Amino acid sequence: MNYDYDVIIIGSGPAGFSCAMQSTKFDKKVLIVEADENHLGGTWLNKGTVPSKALREAADLILDFHSQFGDEKGRKPFEKFRMEDLLSYKKSALESKNKKVKSDLIKNEVETARGWAKIKDPNTVEIQDNLNQTKTYTTANILIATGSSPLLPEKFDVDDNHILDYNSILNITHIPRRLVIVGSGVISFEYATIFASLGTRITILNDSDEFLPFLDSEIRQSILKTLKKRGIVLHKLSEMMDVKPNPLRTCMEVIFKTESENRKQVIETDHILYVGGKKPNTDNLLAPGVDVELDQYGYVVADKTYRTTVDNIYAAGDVTGEPTSASSSFVQGRLAACNMFDIPTESPSGDIPYGIYSIPEVSGIGLTEEQAKEQGIDVTVGRAYYENLTYADINHRTDGMLKLVFRTDNLKLLGVHIFGDYATDLVHLGQSIMVQGGTIKYFIENVLNYPTYSEAYRIAAFNGVNRVYKAGVKYKNILEK
């Protein structure tokens, strides 16, 4: 049977984009359908990854400038810099990235259509545009790459003015003096440190007991110390009660309770940023009778090859659930294309790194010290503190640490955990050693550029080896192993 397309991809975020690019390399006819009338690139380019990182870079530059040179009048960054400057920094980054995505799709002859897509049957997609006109196309395969959207708060409404979510914070017109962030995940932490760098007084209301519980506990302690140093207040086990304007004091009031102090507390603030969970974009996507299985939260159920419960319908990216990141969505979209067209491929070997673009950054891969011990593995750790790195000293950015987790018996690297500048880049050096089954001797026996942040690996490796030595193993034996 002849179809209009070999694959119709619903959604132009990283999962959809990479599936399209890979499919055209296999000489397939591809259509991407995107509901956003103005932009391609999904949350990646328009609401999440790239815009928040562009704001982060601008804030980091300001923090750098401010901490290197100070201010002779003792002014805060928000008294010298305007949000407008940060927004135009972000705008230029987005424009150039948007242009590149568009030109990549055109160069590779990927067709695009604007409108809401609905899967009518396994080989038919209907697209409804903003004038309510519908078009129907047939296809051999479908990729669902519709991503996710922010969950709305239960106790108050996001008005995109005083109460913001991760979309509307990107268009805030001034640097707030005070900001309360409700939610304590990665995005909350990133925005807390971005605005703290601009001089904003930040309070985070965390409804759980632990902050970023998946992190190595020592790294988490190191982060908490830095948050304190920056004046960021973190309330754990807090329960939101109400949010309301106080017209007399021209501010917003956030009313909450914490478990430790079981009484109502009120914080006055200029803005509230709500960063709760996410929900998959699967509403109205499937016509009745299309048997793609969704889980209890609405996420698409897909197997290891990204195939759904319908043979020719695949799904990749946030719409399939954790890990919800642009980095993994790119890989999943590409692999879905390979599987769809029977091109032999390998899934990523080993662990997936995580990256948190706070100021400074956090990143890691593999087992934490606690996880290794829970699994009964005899591990030793090696630490390097940024204050001992020449490059960090030169840059006056000495907050942070790098921690290696490795097997005591053969020095095999099992985990790398970093808090500090360039952590999200640095982690890949550890990743490549881990994927190849290497040991921490690599960092001792090879020449690394100096001065660099990578020096942390060398210092941590020596620190780790010295611990093994203290445990009674002869130094000569350690390095001969």
Ligand SMILES: Cc1cc2nc3c(=O)[nH]c(=O)nc-3n(C[C@H](O)[C@H](O)[C@H](O)COP(=O)(O)OP(=O)(O)OC[C@H]3O[C@@H](n4cnc5c(N)ncnc54)[C@H](O)[C@@H]3O)c2cc1C
């Ligand atoms: C503030 C923030 C910061 C982030 N920072 C990072 C980071 O630093 N690093 C990282 O790796 N990840 C980051 N992420 C996560 C990352 O943005 C997402 O994981 C990624 O964009 C998901 O990609 P996707 O292709 O699955 O979907 P998306 O990028 O969400 O794209 C889905 C697209 O599908 C379209 N769509 C939905 N339904 C339909 C329909 N029925 N018909 C047609 N089109 C439809 C949507 O309009 C959207 O454009 C961040 C997210 C946020 C919110």
